[in-house]
Amino acid sequence: MRVVNFSRYGDESVLELAEGPAPTPAEGEVLVRVRAAGVNPVDWKHREGHVRSDRPFPLGMGWDVAGVVESTTPGGPAVGEAVYGMLPLPYGGAYQELAVVPASALAPKPARLSFAQAAAVPLAALTAWQALDAAGVTEGHRVLVHAGAGGVGHFAVQFARLRGAYVISTASPRNLGFLRELGVAEPLDRTSGALSRLEPVDVVLDTVGGRVQHEAWSLLRPGGTLITLPEPLDETYRVPGVEARRVIVTPDGAALRRIGELVDSAAVHVEVQAVLPLEKAAEAHRVSAAGGVRGKLVLSL
Helix, strand or coil: CEEEEECCCCCHHHEEEEECCCCCCCCCEEEEEEEEEEECHHHHHHHHCCCCCCCCCCEECCCEEEEEEEECCCCCCCCCCEEEEECCCCCCCCCECEEEEEHHHEEECCCCCCHHHHHCCHHHHHHHHHHHHHHCCCCCCEEEECCCCCHHHHHHHHHHHHCCCEEEEEECHHHHHHHHHCCCCEEEECCCCHHHHCCCEEEEEECCCCHHHHHHHHHEEEEEEEEECCCCCCHHHCCCCCEEEECCCCCCHHHHHHHHHHHHCCCCCCCEEEEEEHHHHHHHHHHHHHCCCCCEEEEEC
């Protein structure tokens, strides 16, 4: 099979398009013929060595898959079924023609999505879903989502709205209209200083890290909750009375089934900025690392 992997940590030039042996499913795993693989920031962070596994080189790439079941396991999806799902961290293996995925991590591909669109969903949507669960977001909450036009962000603002929250979100000026289309009540230009005038919120979802996390503490009401995703909490800035935790996404086929139902009912929109062929994985990493992606990037097989 064709596979994109890397044999040392480094920039996108270490990615190699190679021929490799087809993987063999273990007990409880499903073999999927990959039709598309999602690209996430964690992909290039893994390639650079910020996210490491204990497996020897060469290492596989990517965690989002959408494709067709080639072989299955008792209780798993049927052979020939179109599925989508997320491989467990930290072991990549989505940028290849055949992937093994735990049956529990898979769900039927949403019928209204192409394979490329479906591959844009799992890791980002599950991250948003699990982050809002961790924060206990419910009806009436004021929720601030940073970078609401990004991969995780554009799912988070929609899921929060569906939970009945009042949704506020930051974005670049060019994406403010997009946030309104997603149902954001207060789209904020991240360059305008508008956050300094914001009324306190119940939940902040930090998808950026660094300064964004540091400033988030002061935006929360007493008893509010900060959820950070890209990096650990910096306790230097902790504010008494504010709950805070980091969420690291885990595969969840049952949640993906529910998310797929929301997509098929047109309650949730999936944004894909670009679909590139597998051999342009390095270009996809460059674009992702540069920032400013609206929604997701996808590799087509």
